[in-house]
Amino acid sequence: MDTTTREPVHAGPAAELLDLYQQLLVIRRTEKAAHDLFLAGLVKGTTHLAAGQEAVAVGAAAALRPDDYVFATYRGHHHAIARGATPEECLAELMSKATGVCKAKGGSMHLTKASHNMLGSYAIVGAHLPMAAGAAWSAQLRGSGQVAVAFFGDGATNIGAFHEALNLAAVWKLPVIFVCENNLYMEYTPIASVTAVKDPAAGRAPAYGIPAEIIDGNDVLTVWDAMRAAVERARNGNGPTVIEARTYRHYGHSRTDPGKYRPEAEVREWMARDPLTVARAHLRRLGLSDAAVEQAEAAAERIVAEAIDAAKQAPEADPAEAFTDVWADGGAAWRS
Amino acid sequence: MDTTTREPVHAGPAAELLDLYQQLLVIRRTEKAAHDLFLAGLVKGTTHLAAGQEAVAVGAAAALRPDDYVFATYRGHHHAIARGATPEECLAELMSKATGVCKAKGGSMHLTKASHNMLGSYAIVGAHLPMAAGAAWSAQLRGSGQVAVAFFGDGATNIGAFHEALNLAAVWKLPVIFVCENNLYMEYTPIASVTAVKDPAAGRAPAYGIPAEIIDGNDVLTVWDAMRAAVERARNGNGPTVIEARTYRHYGHSRTDPGKYRPEAEVREWMARDPLTVARAHLRRLGLSDAAVEQAEAAAERIVAEAIDAAKQAPEADPAEAFTDVWADGGAAWRS
């Protein structure tokens, strides 16, 4: 199988890494806040938290241009924030506030920051892969040099849209990167129990002549490197890449799922490889002072604390908003 | 790629081969009749003729048990006849006669002979692959030892249902055989121009851990052998197989399409490898007398000539039939 496995790199500029580390922390604390606010009844509906998978979002975003396109799933808080959505507007969205990033019309599963070309979080498994291919096709047609990235879970590799998107992307040599966040589980069922090959994404890439890579998704530098290479291929007109990032979620699948279907030893092993721990090790290796690291931690804590307060203070969504934004003219009239 | 290429075998009992040869002829003449009747305005709607692809149907059927399941496409006349539908009931169907195999409710695209477990011809590309997996699942659950076969075109390998069916079949180790009739074209567009890998079916099989074989679909003995091996694997509980049979259609895609998009040299080359010619060569090699061969040819000619007459004589479909067979009780009432 045309699949390489990348060793965690041990280079990388310290200052940038510190910045990435702070982003990891901001996302982690935002996810913790979302979890607590859900338990407190301040977040309705459902949440799918990405705590444990932050390095995929932060490492990937580091390799992208501001105008590149990102498409994510219902488990997408980390991607929204890594691409510029603020913790405040995300938490406000979850709390049904007027200041929510989607005006409280989307909710946790649909965080979107179009002004930063983070073009949405989609809750139908696999549906956004063709969209990402389409955004890449658009970039190709416009000669803009942009690339598109679709982040998706291991479970998405068994749905038809995955197959159609990868084939089209390969045939049209589209500048798109398919990043699978393989966290070993779908909702409550292990991906291995329903997938014909060991590596659900990378193991399929050869069927489309697409180069693939399996990487440590908990190492932000590894993700950054792998994405840099894939983005370069795409921008140079060499077509799509599949990246399968091995990672793990710290919470259950959604809402209050305790994730009891996961063996304790497995959970322990992965918790030990928490992306924050891995990043901190890199920082130490790069000789960053404890003071600098603590400063980043304090900053992240402050940012999220302020976000929680602001979101709590924000006004409830206006019921009249239910009847706007269906059409481009802002309205919802279906009769003339 | 886990794909073997099978040399045309040069063994095979002469008597059986003569019988297969006669079946090839019956199908060829039936397709010719369908074509002529369409031009004469006696066949309405559309036809998708399988002339040139007969060896796939006849060779495969020879390897099956009477109770095995077959699912075909809108280009399915050859499969219906190879599995026991009579030329008469097929032509009657095309001619909108009450005696049609589907009572003139299905037409050319939906020939079905359920009494022989030929469970239908489906006109939505790829849709029947999951059905075949389901029939195989049913056989597995009932411990019946039956296998299911899905015949489909090269173009079907790029649609989502193909991906989902092959993965499920592999994960559940289903006794199903996926036979791709690769005739190089979809409707008017070459499969190579829209497919990321050279072998649209066999090139995908490894993505599901399914063994695959590319064979000469114009050699009825080769098809028979390859199917025998695949059927044995399936019956022994070793799961699915992909067979990609290279073949070519003698007519255009459908109706009156002259197929002008196909290079003359390509057409000439394939016409020289007409499955009838290939089979005749085998017969000669096996020392069958010209008399015996001519007898088979005469028999086939008679069978189809009688079928055409009978179909022409048959009564038109009864308009009242429009309101039967929606429900199992025979009726169509949607209100109570």
Place this chain on the structure above:
Amino acid sequence: MAELTGTITYREAVAEGIAREMRRDSSVVCLGEDIGAAGGVFKTTVGLFEEFGPRRVWDTPISEQAIVGAAMGAAMTGMRPVAEIMFSDFLACCWDYLANEIPKVRYMTGGQVTVPLVVRTANGGGLGFGAQHSQATENWAFTVPGLKIAAPATPSDVIGLMASAIRSEDPVVFFEHKGLFASKGPAAPADHVIPLGEAAIVRPGRDVTVVALASTVPVSRAAAEVLAPEGIAVEVVDLRCLVPLDMRTVLESVAKTSRLLIVEENPYQGGWGGTVASIVADEGFEFLDAPIRRVAAACVPLPFADRLEDEVIPTVDKVADAVRRLAVF
């Protein structure tokens, strides 16, 4: 396992209804995502895997087309599959099977095959799940001749209709309403079977007929409670099925009340109530003393925030107001 008795939830009724049929017919098998050991995302298959094991209850990949397509192939070959599509919004991912394959194969083969399967799915809104996990899609299925459609409102109807659906020789789409899972009611007696296509008058009244389905049944009943003290006697008809559609019961009720309100959770445009209204405006025209009205979801996607969602879907207030206006017409 013993049959459930006493008061049970709608959620429990789903698993109970399936279990009862699995006990009496070994050809009934279940497949779907996370329905096995996990007991289903909505806990509507709890206990089935434990009682019937992995040969009867199958966890699938996230492959809606393979799930429903395989169910179809199995149904054509001697099994009675019960396929779960987790949320009814996802029917769109296997729509070809529901629109073009399952409902047509019997007809287009001239009656050569039957497709005795059930596609179960969690339908509807009110839980703040947003635009892609909250739709009431029973009207999608209603556009397709050849599908039978059940949408129960109570635990005992879930059990009685599940029995008919699984025993049916015809394909049935079975809509389980997410908003009703926690609701309670008496368990059904042993061998409780409700024929498909029989509406129920769940509250008699002489003034206004309110036709409801699934989630809108409790909403309509609550509205009727509100209106009773005002002297407005509402007759609530629970259709229970869309196909077969029991228009006889609806027309008889309208013949009595001369006033009709239809309460649907699906959007007004293309909602099933349009067809019901058009039949009454034709066959029941002379009964009518007032316009036919529909309280349906607004023609917008479902918003996430509760307060916005309440603006869009039917509520007790909206139904009560509409009935009041009809009563005085």
Place this chain on the structure above:
Amino acid sequence: MAELTGTITYREAVAEGIAREMRRDSSVVCLGEDIGAAGGVFKTTVGLFEEFGPRRVWDTPISEQAIVGAAMGAAMTGMRPVAEIMFSDFLACCWDYLANEIPKVRYMTGGQVTVPLVVRTANGGGLGFGAQHSQATENWAFTVPGLKIAAPATPSDVIGLMASAIRSEDPVVFFEHKGLFASKGPAAPADHVIPLGEAAIVRPGRDVTVVALASTVPVSRAAAEVLAPEGIAVEVVDLRCLVPLDMRTVLESVAKTSRLLIVEENPYQGGWGGTVASIVADEGFEFLDAPIRRVAAACVPLPFADRLEDEVIPTVDKVADAVRRLAVF
């Protein structure tokens, strides 16, 4: 290339309508199966590949989800894709995009994105293509808030509505009727644009209002011709679009005639006519002197044989009979 003038076919009008927009806006790109060098299976894209080349006209694999999903992604990022789904039955193969993604993404992002695309598809029956290639599926799209829906009946309406559809900032499903491809009419003048949501009274009359769409427009006009000598003056309203739905024109006509017949090719159950009927039975109740009637397809799959298909879909005779019964009511 010069604009087509004189008398043209509906089929030619499709390519002409697209070509006119491709000339004025370089962000318009076409994709679909066999639409390029082959000119489309129905020859509705003939000439586009030759005029605009492979960067504007793209042949795709048989991947309906990728076709429409990619069109969506491109529409969100500055292009105006025109995607062809060869037969409208196959919309079922990419239904998730039409039902859950394209119509909802703007709303669920709070208006952050727009999706200016057109999904063109060959719709309807009457050609003996059988159950899976003959359906009138405009009612499927009508169940989904957030889609605009056009279904022209004449060559010049094809051109005028195509212009509006491609220029629309909102997603439009454009139904081209297979049975009308060979029909002829005057080509549209340069820059002919028909706003979405404007019905046309294609034949005035005082006795009975007949509301039609696409294929049922010529059927209804023919029926009107038959009835004129009998002294029945039929007013034929061509809706032209289902969303926006021009009920003003319909209600004004019924206010005049007091009698309404709706003629649809989609099945009666779940057909768009149900919604039209329900609106008239509500807002136009006082205008009515007779029941509202619908001539729609029977609730069965489409049979192959002509004589059977005629039993199922609307015909001039069925429409004329229905109008006669209404006229004397």
